[in-house]
Amino acid sequence: MKVYIQVFFIILFFALQPAFAQKISSLKKEVLKEVDGLKPEVDEISEKLWDFSETALLEYKSCELLIGKLESAGFSIEKNVAGMPTAFIASYGSGEPVIGILAEFDALPSVGNSAIPEKKERADGITNGHGCGHNLFGAACVSSAIAIRKVMETKKIKGTLRLYGCPAEETVIGKVYMAKAGLFDDLDGALHWHPGTENSAWNATGSAMNNFEIEFFGKSSHSARDPWNGRSALDALEMLNFGVNQMREHVEPTARIHYVITNGGVAPNVVPNYTKVWYFARDIDRPRVESHYSRILKIAEGAAMATETEFKVKLITGVHEVLPNLPLLKEVQKNMDAIGAISYTDEELKWAKELQKNSGKEEKGIKGEVRPLESEVPAEKGGGSTDVAEVSYITPTSGFRATTAPYGIPWHSWQAASSHGTTIGRKGAFYATKILAMTGIEMFTNPELMEAAKKDFLERTGGKPYKCPIPENQQPPIPEQKNP
Ligand SMILES: [Zn+2]
Incomplete structure (x- = not known):
C-alpha cells in the first residue's frame, strides 16, 4: 500500500512538471x-x-x-x-x-x-x-x-x-x-x-501634469496712511485664484487643479509688493493639461492688468500621462x-x-x-x-x-x-x-x-515625436545642500 502511495505522488509530481515548464522557458x-x-x-x-x-x-x-x-x-x-x-x-x-x-x-x-x-x-x-x-x-x-x-x-x-x-x-x-x-x-x-x-x-495611465509657480510684483505703501500709492501683489494673487476657481465649472470633470499660497505678503499694514502661488494642473492627457495651463496664464495676465502689477510664471516640471x-x-x-x-x-x-x-x-x-x-x-x-x-x-x-x-x-x-x-x-x-x-x-x-x-x-x-513639457534651456532645480 505504501508503495502505491509513493508511486501516486511520483506520478503527480511529474504530471505537474509540464505545466510549470510550459509557463517558464529555460532561459527564464x-x-x-x-x-x-x-x-x-x-x-x-x-x-x-x-x-x-x-x-x-x-x-x-x-x-x-x-x-x-x-x-x-x-x-x-x-x-x-x-x-x-x-x-x-x-x-x-x-x-x-x-x-x-x-x-x-x-x-x-x-x-x-x-x-x-x-x-x-x-x-x-x-x-x-x-x-x-x-x-x-x-x-x-x-x-x-x-x-x-x-x-x-x-x-x-x-x-x-x-x-x-x-x-x-x-x-x-x-x-x-x-x-x-x-x-x-x-x-x-x-x-x-x-x-x-x-x-x-x-x-x-495616471495623470498628465504641469507643476508651476506664479509670482506677482506690486508696489508697497502704508495700508492705512497712503494705500493709493500701493499696488497689491496679494490682490492680484487673489484675483488669479478666484478666476481659476470660477474656471473649474468650465473644464471637464477629469481636471484636477490644486494650489497653495507660498508667499502671501508679510504684514497687514504693508501693501504686499510680492506674492507667490504654487499650482499643479492635472488631467488625463497632455493636450487637456496644456489647455488648462494656458487658460490659467490668461487669468494671471488679467489679474496683473487689473491690479497694475507684474507677473512671472515658472514651469517647474511637467509630465505626460503613462502610455x-x-x-x-x-x-x-x-x-x-x-x-x-x-x-x-x-x-x-x-x-x-x-x-x-x-x-x-x-x-x-x-x-x-x-x-x-x-x-x-x-x-x-x-x-x-x-x-x-x-x-x-x-x-x-x-x-x-x-x-x-x-x-x-x-x-x-x-x-x-x-x-x-x-x-x-x-x-x-x-x-x-x-x-x-x-x-x-x-x-x-x-x-x-x-x-x-x-x-x-x-x-x-501616431508616430509623433516626443516633446518634453519643460523649456529646452531649463536646468534641473538642484537643492543647495551639497554632497555630505
Ligand atoms: Zn513612487
Missing part, C-alpha cells in the same frame, strides 16, 4: 536561478536605502550604494547625467536590442517611522521615509539588471542592457530632465515597477501568473493586521495574489502622476505593481514607510526582481515580442 529559469542567488543582495539594498531615506536630488548615499553594486557586477557607469549629481546610467553589452530598466530611490519628507506597526519616530532621528517604497524599487531594479547581465554573458545574448538610476521621482523631475537630455532615445523598450498593496500589471503597451503588458502578466502569489508567515500577517488596526482600517491582512489583466487597456485613467510617463512616450514601456504593504493602508504615509522597512516590503522587492528579470530576458531574446511592442507604440503615438 536560468535568470530566476540568478535572482535566487541575489536574495541577500535584494534584502541588503532594500534595508540600506530605507536607512538612508534621502529625498529628491539629495540621494547621494543611495546613488553611491547602487553604483557600487552595479560596478562590481561588471557594468560600466556614467555618473552625473542630465545635469543631476544623483542620476546615472549603468550599461552592459553592445548593439541591439537596447533595453532599459528604470530604477528610483528617493524618499519623502516627514513620513519616516520605525519599522513597527504603530506611529513611532526612528531611533536615528531621520524624519524622511520611504512612504512610496522606492528603497524596494531601487533594490529590485538593480538586482534584476545584475541577474539579466549574468545570463546575457553565460548564454552569449546580444544587445545592450541599461539600468537608469533615476533620482527625484517624488517631485516628478528625474526622468523629465533625462528625457529632455535624450538619454532614452535609442531604447527599444523599457521596464519599471512600483511598490503597492497588490500584485498587478500596470494597466493605468500603455499591450504586448509588453501581456508579457508582464504572463510572468506574474507563472510566479504566482506571494505567501506570508503568520507573524507577517499579524503585523499587517496590527498596522491596519492602528490606522483605523479593516484588518484584511496582505494581498499576495496576482490580479488578472483587465480586458480594457488602459483600465484606469487619472489619479497621481509619474515621470515614467515621459519614457513611455519615447519607447515601448511597461511595468507592474507588487505588494509591499498591507492592504488598504494610506500611501505616502508613516504606515507605508514602516511597511517598506520590513520583510513584507522585502518580499515584494524580491518578487519584483523575478518579474523584471523574466520580462527583461524575454525582451532580449524574443524579436516578435519587440516588433509587436513597437507596432503598438507607433499606433498609440
